[in-house]
Amino acid sequence: MSTPTRTPTGAPAHLTGPGSGGVGDSAQRPDGVLKVRGEFAYGSDLWMEDMLWGVTLRSPHPYARVVAIDTSAAAQLPGVHAVLTSEDVPGEKVYGLELADQPVLAVDVVRYQGEPVALVAADHPDTARRAAALIRVDYEVWEPVTDARTALGHPTTDALHESDAEVTELSRESAHLHPEGNLVRHLKVRTGDPQPTAEVVVVGEYEVGMQDQAFLGPESGLAVPADDGGVELYVATQWLHVDQRQICSALALPPEQVRLTLAGVGGAFGGREDLSMHVHACLLALRTGRPVKMSYNREESFFGHVHRHPATMRYEHGATRDGQLVYVKAAIWFDGGAYASSTPAVVGNGGTMGIGPYVVPNVHVDCYGAYTNNPPCGAMRGFGSVQTAFAYESQMDALAAELGMDPVELRCRNAMEQGSATPTGQVIDSPAPVAELLRRLEAMPLPAEADGEVDLRHMPGGVSNTTHGEGVRRGVGYAVAYKNVAFSEGYDDHSTARVRLEVVGGEPTATVHTAAAEVGQGLVTVEQQIARTELGVEQVTVHPKDTTVGSAGSTSASRQTYVTGGAVKAACEAVRGQLLARAERLVGRPVPDLRLAGGQVVSDAEEIAVPLADLLGGEAVEETVQWRHRPTEAIDPETGQGFAHVQYAFSAHRAVVDVDTELGLVKVVEMACTQDVGKAVNPQAVVGQIHGGTAQGLGLAVMEEILIRDGKVVNPSFTDYLIPTILDMPPMRVEVLEYADPHAPYGLRGVGEAPNISSGPAVLAAIRAATGLPLARVPVRPEHLTGTS
Amino acid sequence: MEFLQPATWAEALEAKAAHPDAVPIAGGTDVMVGINFGHLRPALLLDLTRVDDLREWTTGAGAVRLGAGVSYARVITELGDRLPGLAMAARTIGSPQIRNRGTVGGNLATASPAGDAHPALLAADAVVEVASVRGSRRIPVTDFYTGVKRTAMDADELIAAVHVTPPSGPQQYSKIGTRNAMVIAVAAFGLALHPDRRTVGAAIGSAAPTPRRAPAAEEFLAGELDALWESRAELPTEVARRFGELVAAASSPIDDVRGTAAYRRHALSVMARRALTWAWTDYRNDAKGA
């Protein structure tokens, strides 16, 4: 085995302390103090004495043929060590999470603005940037395809009356962006009567804009060439092993020679599932024989990762007069942008869960993912479910209005519960407290109406002083959502954990080693908590995350506490098994109630207490376990039927807003959330996830959107891509329910995504209630509320 | 990139005369953003933060002389009573960090149509004091903005201060942003009632190539108020509404990523109407208090 000759500054260290706390405690984060003090090293802090800086030249055009690339002037600039194009990619020239369709560096055609075309390594970032500007690329610029429905040849006019359109021939204007055509995936759900009728019918068409993950730590990493001809990559990412697979393929190197270590990650939210600078830095490092650092600036970051799919959705709900849902028909179009990324799985979620957590006998859903020349879209928290929730919850409100029924009552009448069947024919075999979540919200007191002294901070518009109460109307809205946890549709979803127990400085100490990316959510804390609970020790060290242990799967799909948590628990159990066996050997007979507690092997019945220090001596016990949740299965391609998802998470929100109806400004006064988490492994972290998810959903409802004109992003900065501030995100009421899922470790449910899904639709409903406007598009802009679009 | 750090005002002026291309830097909240985004690549930075005079404000001859380097945070805490309109504008700017660093001089020199100090300064008839080794001169702020991000300053000049007369009547400042804090103005409005002169100052931001006054609105309102200054009678709602319309009519906004022209016009009319209503209520209440 080859080891790197040197370790960069800013490479991750083992995380220990501060503390204590097992499963169910609000244990402190081991990296918390470092982060609060500003001492935690993020990917952008990586440093090595003789490193070079890598820079990417990107396409200014959304769609063009690359006629010629001339790198000679750039290569001659003093300080430049390498200039690379697709010809320098030794292995496969395309990569991708699910389909390999995205060029490492543009080959012949660029399909989105910002597509990487060439790379430069130089001894100074400025030199590298100047050199990149000297690369001459001749483009033959083509007309971009910028609408998903157009790309698929669907008529875009009179969509309201065009029900269940099938994919037709591509219209003449829409070129094939990829050899197989512009359709990435078409998912069908068919159940019940194909021609249902109902007493009351509501039809609506909805649109969701393109949201960005807006993580604060830009894409960053450092590639170090190794003595064995391989490379060490330190990178801020979400799934080391899937990166490794794609890097190996592009570099034509075996996995042993491409070793990854997780650098400090400043947020992810799905935006780090795809490769960004990974292969680029490795190519430059291998070419120059020097360490190469790449770190995007904020503007480049907007082009350096995938975004949330924008969606247009047409829904038709049929119900009886007393509010029983009879049928739902839906057509959902996701704009996947130029490359597939995780569009197939996003379509999977959007389609299978597209009607919400309701029991509906007759369902007809078509969900499409399309290629266009817009920025590539892929994973983002909520993953296909965020978009559809805006549509189905808007429909539930519209139906309630049509029926003259209370919106919560209508939802509760149709709510899923344990034993209900989903539209994909899956019987829900663990608690599904949809109605209870809503009823609990309803029972919470409402915030007081503003009265007396005007505090601008509580007004729509805030301290910008636009109203002292004039034009302000209050609205309340509810929404409920569900989301699959972990990977679905038959994917072999697993994680690996290595746990070691030894005595360090007289103290029994466990080390947990997984490749599961800590992206800020607190998985490192959870790993410690599980080890403390399972092994009865206080000291738990978290090993840096790297590829010297097996894959943990992605930090996404709300899955790590479940799947990597499950693996850590299983590895601890294996270690414990060894220790108990040793203890029994020591005692000389089986002891049924032998357990680990307080750093000892104890039996209450036999009054045994053997310190682990004595039992282990100088030895270590180590176990590595690969752990799987129960398998899911692929769904039927024509009907969508099948056991697609291993677990569901449920959450509901109530939003209270004040809207300045004359100026179209919104102040969210309060967000309340109820969520069933099965088991709160770390209650404080759970509430943190709920707050954060709520803020991100609120952001999409009222401000967050990447604006695109003719395939070009017009607001790639935090000046104009707005995310909520503390004056936009109100205080919250949170109620956490713990109905155990008997199939999951500790009964837990994934937490991170559900609150991101139900939050925005509740805000939208509240704005509708305040204004009386129909509002079918998010984010809602002041123009939409004032008729000045 | 070279970095000059004059210790005195005279040295600063000499440096600027010797290097007219040098980019002054005060709080750096515009300059550093420009450099980070690659929009600005100055060969020479002229750091003004060591020049103590720039960070002072004094009162004399009826007006406050506000040094170009006084931060927004200090305008709010130290001058909230003397320069209420500017302080209200300052309160809408950025975040606490930006208000600690950002200066009124920097806002003037950037001369962005969206700069928040401008409508307040325009409404208050402020005067900009610029200086060079050739001497100093005073430019009424109304004449200061000559085009999109262009000013009446010469290449060798620096802003020394801005002179603002404390008001004889109420002032208001309102700004629209698409979130409730830390946002660039989509449209902004500054109002100053001058009962001593029986005039009105009304100015708009983010709704034309430069910050600008709304003269027709000012004249209309001054005419209507002529009969009301003494009596302090209630303001007819029709007057406030018409004033709003005239303020909106003074704008020439565009559609951009931050908002549509139609929304900006609409928002200006609403802000102007409301601001006038608040200002007039304050004026009437003042009399009761006095």
Ligand SMILES: Cc1cc2nc3c(=O)[nH]c(=O)nc-3n(C[C@H](O)[C@H](O)[C@H](O)COP(=O)(O)OP(=O)(O)OC[C@H]3O[C@@H](n4cnc5c(N)ncnc54)[C@H](O)[C@@H]3O)c2cc1C
């Ligand atoms: C996050 C953020 C939020 C912001 N929010 C707002 C906002 O809400 N409203 C708003 O109006 N602005 C906002 N700004 C912009 C900025 O803060 C203001 O324009 C501020 O007034 C600039 O002042 P400064 O001292 O930082 O200027 P600097 O960046 O130092 O300089 C700005 C310009 O002025 C020149 N200059 C500085 N001093 C002098 C002088 N004495 N003589 C001649 N030229 C000089 C510089 O050369 C430069 O051209 C924001 C900026 C950021 C980064």
